[in-house]
Amino acid sequence: MAKHKTPLLDQLESGPWPSFVSDIKQEAASRAKNEKGLDYQIPVDCPEDLLGVLEMSYTDGETHWKHGGIVGVFGYGGGVIGRYCDQPEMFPGVAHFHTIRVAQPNGKWYSTKLLGDLMDIWELRGSGLTNMHGATGDIVFLGTSTPQLEEIFFELTHNLDIDLGGSGSNLRTPAACMGMSRCEYACYDSQELCYNLTMEYQDELHRPAFPYKFKFKFDACPNGCVAAIARSDLSFIGTWKDDIKVNQEAVAAYVGGEFPPNAGAHADRDWGPFDIQKEVVDLCPSKCISYEDGKLTIDNKECVRCMHCINTMPRALKVGDERGCSILCGAKAPILDGPQMGSLLVPFMEVNKDDDYQSIKDLIENVWDWWMEEGKNRERVGETMKRLGMAALVHAAGVPFDARQVQEPRHNPYIFWKADDVKGGWDRDINDFRKRHQR
């Protein structure tokens, strides 16, 4: 028998899509039954009370979580999102309902052993509810009490060798696409670079020292499967410098209909036979592809590496061999100044594990040194760029100015010059001027 009546939420149990309501109910039932005989460390009916408070929100159309909440573990300044219900007498099981962010393996690959071990901790010491995963990438343990935080942290670090993720004005948990683990487009090992930098900057992740939050994301090609360009302050997006590799026999197989275009992504609708002119050549944004006499030619110098032809004929066209990444800076959501996507800062950077990615680390630290000094309170680096100028970022990063850093040159003539760059400087005497020009 459910603790609270939930007539509105019950309506979300029907329909084909997996129902979070049904799932929470099965967890509630499992805890009530307690077949393992666990001594639950937070109220056994926590999931029931969550459904109760959620039903209340469905009834009145307003959230029932109090503002904020500052909890955590000693040694760290983040990792836990505190939360308290604003009706604790009615729903004591969620009076405390803190979220713990747990560092996820890159690419989100798991063994069932690891997942099982994580669940053993969470079943005993938390609500039994999770998010797999938070938008930034963390494993999210959803709902526990303050006294359990250190206990959970102790078990994670001592028994599972796993740390917390980030929260607050610091480096948040970095995330990568699955990269080389299962994709032929990967231009660099996004997972390894992500892991390396996560370990390198553990201090910046656990102890807030920044003006505001800062995120890294790693896409191994411009398809953007982890959305680095939109969702990270520094975005590392794989690319190449040499020619796209063309296998003409495989091109013929696409033209002949033996290979499905786009690997079969449009298979459930009849789009007619594959038309290489219409579907590849004519759609190329640079118009640098031609197909004549059964031969596909790419003018690689004019290619912008958008991935369209490769995505459409993955068996015939391959990314080049001289690989690295582009680095873009400043993506953020609208608050405060409006949304931004990453702006191109470094067109091409080698991704070199042999020197421990030193050139990438140098760039990151240059950007941080500048932003930590110049950034205002709660100002994302993208907003610092807008306030002080893209050129200030390029200077700070210590990289060359490059026409690739703009979509177009400025159309207003409000150009700043430094006094040193102007012959004669700025110190001028009005009397000298008047010798040539009477009042």
Added chain:
Amino acid sequence: MAFISSGYNPAKPMEGRVSDIGPRHFGEYLPPVIKDNFGKWDYHEIIEAGILLHVAQSGDKTYTVRAATARLMTVTHIREICEIADKFCGGFVRFTTRNNLEFQVETEEAAKELKAFLNAQKFEGGSMKFPVGGTGAAVTNIVHTQGWVHCHTPATDASGTVKATMDVVFDDFTNMKLPAPVRISMACCLNMCGAVHCSDIAILGIHRKPPIIDHEYLDNLCEIPLAVAACPTGAVRPTKVEIEGKTYKTVAVKEERCMFCGNCYTMCPSLPLADGEGDGIAIMVGGKISNRITKPAFSKVVVPFVPNEPPRWPTLTKVIKKILDTYAAEANKYERLGDWANRIGWERFFEKCDLPFSEHLIDDFRDPAYYTWRQTTQFKW
């Protein structure tokens, strides 16, 4: 409920503390075929909706079966996932960047068997536990946020709007019949945690009433300058008020300058603004993050407000279905939703999708707003 210690000693909190160890290395969790062919993949194919084949340069093959999750999931559900991974996949499983599950198997037969098995699993209430799909030119999982389940600033619920929407567009999750992939995202306030600003279709919780000011508590709970600086439109200023003969330091909100973003509440607990009748959802369309053919683009607001209608949000889901079906019928192959709208013109987009155009959709935020107006005589009647 007896307290069970993990071994942590609260009397000596720093003793034996382990810190800064980060995540486990992903290499520990790669299935053997993935580990053996890491960085040496040759090509891939989508065998059918929800089933991918990757072929390595060595000739090795791996089949991936992709299934949905609700993202918000329980220990019991994760243990069920583990049972499936143990039974079919040698104990390995992964999650995608859109919170789907992926299982690796060795043969096409095994993949189809697993797909059938996953599609047969149901919750007690009747919904599918692991519907297979989300590949190719389809609607895949909805990236979403906390909503009324955990957050203090939402204007709507996340889990509920997502479930209601995915039920309505479910056919496009299990089929690949759209012109291009359609990414739907959801955020419960305009902090836009996640991907709302860069998705083909986006569901965004919004408020429509200025904050209520808790004058008697504000100065004790808030750093007033932070609340002032939190306002994008300069609507908040410091002031004093007198209540029953007592003077309080507080803030004033210029209501005609407030556009209800809620950022002052994020900074100051004495400025709540949630409102059952005022709050609801804005719908945005046309964003993308890939660089394929066209550049990445922001989503644009095309419906300024639909009311919150829990538990199934019928107005919201009806509008989304209409936009999706119109796009599916009219766009060219490979054309993302925003690329289609740009090609036909936004005036035509509103006409075809049967959406009213109102003053709320015209940008009025600072200098960049000008660049969204139409400086040309080129338009369609």
